[in-house]
Amino acid sequence: MNQELEEIKNIEDYLLERLNEKEKAAFKEKMLKEPDFARRVETQRVVVKRIQQIALKQSIKKVHRSFLIKRKFSFKNNVFRYTFNIVLTIIAIALVAYAIWLNS
């Protein structure tokens, strides 16, 4: 890994609290001494946070859509229940009419 990737790994270890006390102290000191480094740490922290938020939003949207579809075709939904009942009634009437027609 090149130097930049090493730095990214190091920052990730810090953010995920995988550094031991000594490493953590050195890391914090570096942040104090090098404002550019501190800025890169902050950028990486925000990037990770937003990637999590974007993923969470996508999960919520997905569940939301399937919830709406399920509700549309649920018997608790009046429109669906009435439509379903009307269709059933029409089929029943048609069947009775057909039976009468066959017998006549």
Place this chain on the structure above:
Amino acid sequence: MSDQKIIDLIRKGKHSTAIAKLYKIYPAVESHILASGGNETDAQDIFQDALLIFIKKISNFDFWLSSSISTFLFGICKNLNYERMRKSMKKKSNELQLQDEDITNSIELFVEEEKKYKELDEVLVKIDKKCLKILQMFYYQKLSMKVIAENLGLKSETSAKTKKYKCLEKARKLASKTWGSTN
């Protein structure tokens, strides 16, 4: 499913299952919002924002839920709905005073952050699909690098790790171009 089980699912990164359970509360939230003059879209938007706020709270291991999940989530929805009413009907703030300071603060923080990072989010969703996937698998689904490597058909755990760091590098560069420069 018990409240603790839902909390555990969220903390383990199994959000979808938890969210599906939380939708049981949606009909009550919708009735509340419709009764206060909102429409179905308002209800849907409010509930989705409330879930984001709720999950962020729960994800924090220090957070102690003092009521039931449904009471807490409903409380967030009520507050968001109150904000909606205040904006649309220009109600005086003392007409509908809400007490829960913790929820109010969480909402404020959420609104602020969504505004602040809107541009960055737009940039981040545009990094290549494989990168976004690998980062989401690691940071959101909390899968191990071994599982991620298998899932993406990468040769080894090490190559998956290197790929992840390269993706972070890419994302970081994009971020410093948009967000980082102004900060």
